[in-house]
Amino acid sequence: MSSSAANAPASTPSVHNFINGSYVAGVRTFDKVSPVDGSLVSQVQEAGRETVDEAVKAARRALDGGWGRMSVADRARLLRRVADRIEERFDDFVAAEVADTGKPEAMARALDVARAHANFRSFADTISATGLDSFLTETADGGRALNYAVRGPLGVVAVIVPWNLPLLLLTWKVAPALACGNAVVVKPSEETPATATLLGEVMAEAGVPDGVYNVVHGFGPDSAGECLTTHPGIDGVTFTGESKTGSAIMRAVAPLVRPVSFELGGKNAAVVFSDADLERTVDGLARSVFTNTGQVCLCTERVYIQREVFDDVAAGLTERAEALRLGRPEDPATTTGPLISQAHREKVLSYAALARQEGATELTGGGIPAMGGDLDGGAWMQPTLWTGLDNSARTLREEVFGPVAALVPFDTEEEAVALANDTDYGLASCVWTSNLERGHRVAQRMRVGMSWVNTWYLRDLRSPFGGSGLSGIGREGGAHSLHFYTQPTNVCVQL
Numbered sequence: 001m002s003s004s005a006a007n008a009p010a011s012t013p014s015v016h017n018f019i020n021g022s023y024v025a026g027v028r029t030f031d032k033v034s035p036v037d038g039s040l041v042s043q044v045q046e047a048g049r050e051t052v053d054e055a056v057k058a059a060r061r062a063l064d065g066g067w068g069r070m071s072v073a074d075r076a077r078l079l080r081r082v083a084d085r086i087e088e089r090f091d092d093f094v095a096a097e098v099a100d101t102g103k104p105e106a107m108a109r110a111l112d113v114a115r116a117h118a119n120f121r122s123f124a125d126t127i128s129a130t131g132l133d134s135f136l137t138e139t140a141d142g143g144r145a146l147n148y149a150v151r152g153p154l155g156v157v158a159v160i161v162p163w164n165l166p167l168l169l170l171t172w173k174v175a176p177a178l179a180c181g182n183a184v185v186v187k188p189s190e191e192t193p194a195t196a197t198l199l200g201e202v203m204a205e206a207g208v209p210d211g212v213y214n215v216v217h218g219f220g221p222d223s224a225g226e227c228l229t230t231h232p233g234i235d236g237v238t239f240t241g242e243s244k245t246g247s248a249i250m251r252a253v254a255p256l257v258r259p260v261s262f263e264l265g266g267k268n269a270a271v272v273f274s275d276a277d278l279e280r281t282v283d284g285l286a287r288s289v290f291t292n293t294g295q296v297c298l299c300t301e302r303v304y305i306q307r308e309v310f311d312d313v314a315a316g317l318t319e320r321a322e323a324l325r326l327g328r329p330e331d332p333a334t335t336t337g338p339l340i341s342q343a344h345r346e347k348v349l350s351y352a353a354l355a356r357q358e359g360a361t362e363l364t365g366g367g368i369p370a371m372g373g374d375l376d377g378g379a380w381m382q383p384t385l386w387t388g389l390d391n392s393a394r395t396l397r398e399e400v401f402g403p404v405a406a407l408v409p410f411d412t413e414e415e416a417v418a419l420a421n422d423t424d425y426g427l428a429s430c431v432w433t434s435n436l437e438r439g440h441r442v443a444q445r446m447r448v449g450m451s452w453v454n455t456w457y458l459r460d461l462r463s464p465f466g467g468s469g470l471s472g473i474g475r476e477g478g479a480h481s482l483h484f485y486t487q488p489t490n491v492c493v494q495l
């Protein structure tokens, strides 16, 4: 037990590891505090090396015990049951997600938890509809052979996820992994342990065999994350989070040569042409900059605006930023929650200070809002917009992951494409124009995984999702996920 546990009220919830179908204590506890007001949300059981070992072994037993060989129809049926059960317990998931993240309840309902059951249904459909690769091969002697590739599970998959969309991102990986017959050991963020743990109950209620879904809690280095990625019993790692963490995980898995699927950071650009519908564009930009307090890897942090409309777009976006309502998650008028933690707010505020040093003008925000009462103990940050910087500024080159964006003018299409692509990241972009020909042309020239035209974060779960450069390795979504979570064996039969 940590020393803090002694001071916690008796009613403080305790969040346990979930291993082989049971809730399991760890080696010590740590406190999870609310980003809304700094109050204690729960005490979390941190998994030690032995706890992680137990989870990996449970996953292996489940895999060898028949889960990996269960028929696709049966597995798809179980995934649909998990989706149904998430819907039945929708309010419990919303409450758990909101308590950990402080995000507006309306958002947790519309996005996070809604996507959790959609993820299970989508991958139940995908796995049910997926056939085999096969070739009828003509040989040099005039004969023929049949080549076909069967796909088996990758094995025990380590799933490491961040705090910004905890259940959404977790289920985005767990659903395809299970659809393909893998067993998983999940390490949620230390900031958001609750929904992954609750999902354990739902898995058991839905009839998913013990050991198929395991959860270990803790931090990254010298804790559960590192114990998991260095465990010789894992067969692959799927990770969403910061680029530097992805790099550390690559180093950790390198000695055992395990495959990785990484969805990492972004420094995403929006390009606004003067022919765009400006009202719609400004609404879209406000969404892409400020959704989830800027804590989505897809959020726009660089806005390039054609000079003729620069002032109008800057004024419109500033107005939208100032109209955001920061407040308690349960208040239906709230549009914007706090950042995830005081530590993360320090990071975002340090970029606000850096932007000023680099010569930025703040159109709005840049600091800590006066929330009043107990909310002043939370991790609140003003929505912030900068002008006066160019691509040489660190503010335009490094991922901030907060409610911030820099606005930069451009003159020509060629220049806009060059500015947007001038980054080490390659995750997402948006093009705003009423000229659809230009929309297609510019969207295709963006060096990113997801290129939106006149919209942002419109998702089809069957399409490829991921990035290049510092933004990641591989793509997940639909059949792309099945490629990562399976291993093909090619069978060649001389006919």
Ligand SMILES: NC(=O)C1=CN([C@@H]2O[C@H](COP(=O)(O)OP(=O)(O)OC[C@H]3O[C@@H](n4cnc5c(N)ncnc54)[C@H](O)[C@@H]3O)[C@@H](O)[C@H]2O)C=CC1
Pocket (backbone or CB within 6 Å): 160, 161, 162, 163, 164, 187, 188, 189, 190, 218, 219, 220, 221, 224, 225, 226, 229, 240, 241, 242, 243, 245, 246, 248, 249, 263, 264, 265, 266, 296, 297, 344, 347, 399, 400, 401
């Ligand atoms: N682009 C994105 O999707 C995200 C970016 N971030 C950025 O990353 C910064 C750091 O936030 P973190 O929560 O620390 O993100 P992170 O990327 O370090 O953490 C994500 C997950 O990885 C785990 N982890 C960390 N180090 C690890 C290691 N060496 N081995 C195994 N697992 C490890 C964490 O415990 C967590 O579960 C944030 O300030 C934000 O700017 C954070 C979350 C998501």
Ligand SMILES: O=C(O)/C=C/C=C(\O)C(=O)O
Pocket (backbone or CB within 6 Å): 164, 165, 169, 172, 240, 241, 263, 295, 296, 297, 298, 459, 465
């Ligand atoms: O919609 C999705 O599948 C994912 C969205 C966001 C992220 O991946 C992220 O913020 O990391």
